[in-house]
Amino acid sequence: MGERPADERVRDFSEVDTGLSAEEAVTEAQRCLQCKKPSCVKGCPVEIDIPAFIARIAEGDFAGAAQVIKENNLLPAICGRVCPQEVQCEGQCILGLKEVPVRIGELERFVADHERKTGSRLPPKAEPTGKKVAVVGSGPAGLTAAAELARLGHSVVLFESLHEPGGVLMYGIPGFRLPKEVVRAEIDQLRGMGVTILTNHLVGTSVPVSELLSYDAVFLGCGAGLPHFMGIPGENLNGVYSANEFLTRVNLMHADRFPEFDTPVRHAGRVVVVGGGNVAMDAARVARRLGARTTLVYRRRKEDLPARRAEIARAEEEGVTFIFCASPVRILGEQCVTGVECERMEMCATDASGRPEPVPVEGSRFVIDADMCIQAIGQGPNPLLVRMLPGIRTGRRGNVIVDEEGRTDLGKVFAAGDIATGAATVILAMGGAKRAARAIDRMLRNS
Amino acid sequence: MTLHFSRQGEDEIVGYRVKEASPMAERIYQIWIEAPHVARNARAGQFLVIRIDEKGERIPLTISAVKGDLVRVIFMAVGKTTYQLATLVAGDEIRDVAGPLGKPSEIGHFGHCVIVGGGAGIACCPIIARAAKAAGNRVTGIIGARSAGFLILEEEMGETCDELFVATDDGTKGHHGFAADVLKQVIGKERPDRVWIIGPAIMMKVTSEVTRAAGIPTLVSLNPIMVDGTGMCGSCRVVVGGETRFACVDGPEFDAHKVDFDTLMARQKTYLEEEKLALERFSSHRCGCGGRDHHG
Ligand SMILES: Cc1cc2nc3c(=O)[nH]c(=O)nc-3n(C[C@H](O)[C@H](O)[C@H](O)COP(=O)(O)OP(=O)(O)OC[C@H]3O[C@@H](n4cnc5c(N)ncnc54)[C@H](O)[C@@H]3O)c2cc1C
Ligand SMILES: Cc1cc2nc3c(=O)[nH]c(=O)nc-3n(C[C@H](O)[C@H](O)[C@H](O)COP(=O)(O)OP(=O)(O)OC[C@H]3O[C@@H](n4cnc5c(N)ncnc54)[C@H](O)[C@@H]3O)c2cc1C
Numbered sequence: 099m100g101e102r103p104a105d106e107r108v109r110d111f112s113e114v115d116t117g118l119s120a121e122e123a124v125t126e127a128q129r130c131l132q133c134k135k136p137s138c139v140k141g142c143p144v145e146i147d148i149p150a151f152i153a154r155i156a157e158g159d160f161a162g163a164a165q166v167i168k169e170n171n172l173l174p175a176i177c178g179r180v181c182p183q184e185v186q187c188e189g190q191c192i193l194g195l196k197e198v199p200v201r202i203g204e205l206e207r208f209v210a211d212h213e214r215k216t217g218s219r220l221p222p223k224a225e226p227t228g229k230k231v232a233v234v235g236s237g238p239a240g241l242t243a244a245a246e247l248a249r250l251g252h253s254v255v256l257f258e259s260l261h262e263p264g265g266v267l268m269y270g271i272p273g274f275r276l277p278k279e280v281v282r283a284e285i286d287q288l289r290g291m292g293v294t295i296l297t298n299h300l301v302g303t304s305v306p307v308s309e310l311l312s313y314d315a316v317f318l319g320c321g322a323g324l325p326h327f328m329g330i331p332g333e334n335l336n337g338v339y340s341a342n343e344f345l346t347r348v349n350l351m352h353a354d355r356f357p358e359f360d361t362p363v364r365h366a367g368r369v370v371v372v373g374g375g376n377v378a379m380d381a382a383r384v385a386r387r388l389g390a391r392t393t394l395v396y397r398r399r400k401e402d403l404p405a406r407r408a409e410i411a412r413a414e415e416e417g418v419t420f421i422f423c424a425s426p427v428r429i430l431g432e433q434c435v436t437g438v439e440c441e442r443m444e445m446c447a448t449d450a451s452g453r454p455e456p457v458p459v460e461g462s463r464f465v466i467d468a469d470m471c472i473q474a475i476g477q478g479p480n481p482l483l484v485r486m487l488p489g490i491r492t493g494r495r496g497n498v499i500v501d502e503e504g505r506t507d508l509g510k511v512f513a514a515g516d517i518a519t520g521a522a523t524v525i526l527a528m529g530g531a532k533r534a535a536r537a538i539d540r541m542l543r544n545s
Numbered sequence: 546m547t548l549h550f551s552r553q554g555e556d557e558i559v560g561y562r563v564k565e566a567s568p569m570a571e572r573i574y575q576i577w578i579e580a581p582h583v584a585r586n587a588r589a590g591q592f593l594v595i596r597i598d599e600k601g602e603r604i605p606l607t608i609s610a611v612k613g614d615l616v617r618v619i620f621m622a623v624g625k626t627t628y629q630l631a632t633l634v635a636g637d638e639i640r641d642v643a644g645p646l647g648k649p650s651e652i653g654h655f656g657h658c659v660i661v662g663g664g665a666g667i668a669c670c671p672i673i674a675r676a677a678k679a680a681g682n683r684v685t686g687i688i689g690a691r692s693a694g695f696l697i698l699e700e701e702m703g704e705t706c707d708e709l710f711v712a713t714d715d716g717t718k719g720h721h722g723f724a725a726d727v728l729k730q731v732i733g734k735e736r737p738d739r740v741w742i743i744g745p746a747i748m749m750k751v752t753s754e755v756t757r758a759a760g761i762p763t764l765v766s767l768n769p770i771m772v773d774g775t776g777m778c779g780s781c782r783v784v785v786g787g788e789t790r791f792a793c794v795d796g797p798e799f800d801a802h803k804v805d806f807d808t809l810m811a812r813q814k815t816y817l818e819e820e821k822l823a824l825e826r827f828s829s830h831r832c833g834c835g836g837r838d839h840h841g
């Protein structure tokens with residue numbers, strides 16, 4: 099696996115990880131023990147037959163490997179790049195007990211990239227059932243549900259409110275981790291399978307709820323796109339962004355290439371990013387690429403950072419400065435941001451989840467000079483459509499309540515992904531969507 | 546078998562056609578766009594977001610009328626995108642039109658409604674006036690502009706409203722002065738039950754002081770800078786009654802007397818430098834290429 103050097107990659111938006119060569123892939127695949135009871139598969143929410151596709155790679159049959167993967171996953175180039183494999187498939191690989199687990203994610207990515215370059219083949223489709231399903235939202239949940247339902251023979255319309263399908267894959271995760279042409283190519287396969295994708299359609303207004311409920315079944319994959327703000331003074335100064343806004347301007351609207359593209363983003367010499375998850379890492383690394391001195395402020399300790407280890411290391415290599423055990427209390431400035439006032443935190447008594455609770459230290463305030471502050475402290479489930487659905491049950495955080503198979507309280511309405519779980523991961527959204535699609539299929543066949 | 550398929554399926558929409566485009570006043574234009582998904586469901590007070598082409602910005606514009614599958618927007622050319630929009634003619638395509646967005650105006654049987662429009666903000670008035678009229682209200686219209694040359698929709702408002710007043714800052718038409726002055730007079734004669742004020746932020750701020758003193762429920766339609774228009778980015782956040790709200794999904798209409806206009810106006814200035822640069826770059830290319838084709 100190759101990785102471009104930090105001082106080179108921090109100057110552009112091209113992919114950091116350069117992937118495996120064919121030889122490396124074959125060698126890596128040969129490490130797999132081809133377990134009779136493969137534990138790795140238990141760690142894959144979309145149930146890819148991992149040993150089977152790895153066996154094909156070992157034989158040099160890359161196209162065959164792709165076919166095996168696609169029986170269960172139409173987005174392998176995406177998953178191979180962004181799945182937190184260390185807690186999914188690779189985390190369960192038997193080799194991990196003694197040495198390094200098989201690099202399943204890298205292998206999956208290699209196969210998908212190879213297929214994209216040599217011509218895609220689509221999985222076979224069942225006979226048309228004549229049933230119509232509406233899928234709301236084109237993030238990983240919506241894409242997976244749409245693909246699965248189309249494969250099972252249903253006619254699928256996928257609605258997306260933005261001008262480009264993909265959800266967070268398009269607007270959130272930056273191109274240097276997930277190139278947009280990769281996302282577009284995988285989404286294109288859905289079109290090839292006969293899924294109609296209607297962009298610019300906000301379900302609830304462009305498509306009234308009554309029309310939505312006239313479909314034979316409905317799948318909600320609206321995601322957790324509602325940005326949270328800290329609620330501290332100075333938050334409406336110019337130069338304060340939610341991570342969603344900052345990343346959308348750059349990833350979806352290409353503000354990094356302003357004025358060739360029309361959408362601007364403020365140019366800042368010094369940026370403070372608040373948060374410690376994947377979103378915060380992405381925002382900080384994008385800010386570095388826009389040329390800013392970037393400081394990430396996190397209220398707990400380094401070992402508590404929820405982001406993936408590999409991405410934290412890369413952010414460090416790219417020159418992001420970390421300040422741990424500190425939290426902003428005020429953003430300073432007249433009209434524009436001039437600084438972020440923080441206070442130190444001490445890790446005290448454990449909270450309900452068993453983690454030590456950060457408690458402010460009296461008299462410990464300090465100021466970080468900055469002309470931009472990006473808040474990456476989390477997103478909530480998108481409330482817009484859910485509020486319009488009479489009788490749907492939601493949890494305390496606005497997430498739609500579903501059973502094991504994604505069923506909501508409204509008969510033919512199913513949901514999965516971040517709208518049901520709260521902000522989680524691509525692969526959990528896909529796993530949930532797949533279970534829901536199968537339940538929808540059973541419901542439609544029995545009706 | 547290797548399959549090759551196109552980017553766009555059969556039913557998918559590639560662009561939205563401009564059916565009619567014409568200038569209305571100085572730097573103010575109207576275009577009718579074919580966008581059935583917006584037209585069929587649009588209600589007074591809602592807006593749409595357009596992106597002219599692949600490199601375009603998403604900008605919000607109020608839906609000012611609907612006819613079959615067509616929606617009309619009226620806009621003032623103030624920057625790169627709106628100047629480029631003004632160059633479109635019938636038959637051209639707009640890459641993306643999303644909507645309708647935002648909450649519709651709350652229209653009930655209030656009694657006497659007054660609708661005040663300033664500058665390009667007049668664009669939003671007829672559709673609200675018609676809805677208020679249809680709900681059985683008596684409707685008074687007040688439209689104001691800098692000068693007679695900037696005045697729009699006088700005829701359309703005249704036809705819809707029971708009474709229409711015109712004001713210009715320079716006295717070239719109607720009352721010499723601000724719409725706020727006329728509003729004061731109207732309140733003196735027949736107290737309104739509900740007032741809408743739509744225009745530039747400073748005009749809304751000043752004009753809503755008139756109804757605050759009189760304690761009349763008043764709505765303003767806020768126009769912060771937006772990106773998605775669906776509640777996902779927070780760019781459009783405004784302060785209303787001390788709370789942060791997202792104008793695209795919680796609004797765009799809010800209680801005028803609770804809005805923090807100073808924060809709104811400050812935030813509208815976020816990209817002044819970039820806007821200037823984009824416009825200069827665009828106007829140095831008046832060949833119709835949109836300042837693009839000669840650039841890498
Ligand atoms: C910056 C960032 C980095 C991340 N990095 C990783 C990572 O490395 N690995 C990982 O596994 N996870 C990562 N995640 C989390 C992951 O992206 C999400 O868990 C996942 O995208 C959720 O998928 P979803 O389909 O539920 O929702 P989303 O991807 O949010 O998609 C929802 C879609 O629905 C659309 N929509 C919403 N409402 C409507 C409506 N009413 N009508 C029409 N369309 C609607 C939205 O526009 C959006 O396109 C990251 C998230 C972010 C923000
Ligand atoms: C909900 C909503 C509805 C709107 N409806 C209309 C409408 O019907 N007709 C119309 O002419 N305009 C309307 N606007 C304003 C319109 O969106 C802006 O004029 C447009 O985005 C400017 O884009 P630009 O690239 O041409 O100019 P820019 O280069 O972006 O800006 C040029 C100048 O316009 C100012 N400006 C930028 N954005 C706004 C804004 N949102 N509001 C006010 N001033 C702004 C800037 O401060 C700057 O001085 C609406 C805005 C909102 C939020």
Ligand code: SF4
Binds near residue numbers: 148171183186188203
């Ligand atoms: S989809 Fe994700 S979890 Fe499943 S095998 Fe691929 S990388 Fe592992």
Ligand code: SF4
Binds near residue numbers: 132136139
């Ligand atoms: S658990 Fe590891 S070694 Fe066993 S089949 Fe899966 S990838 Fe191969």
Ligand code: FES
Binds near residue numbers: 778
């Ligand atoms: S425009 Fe993005 S939240 Fe309103």
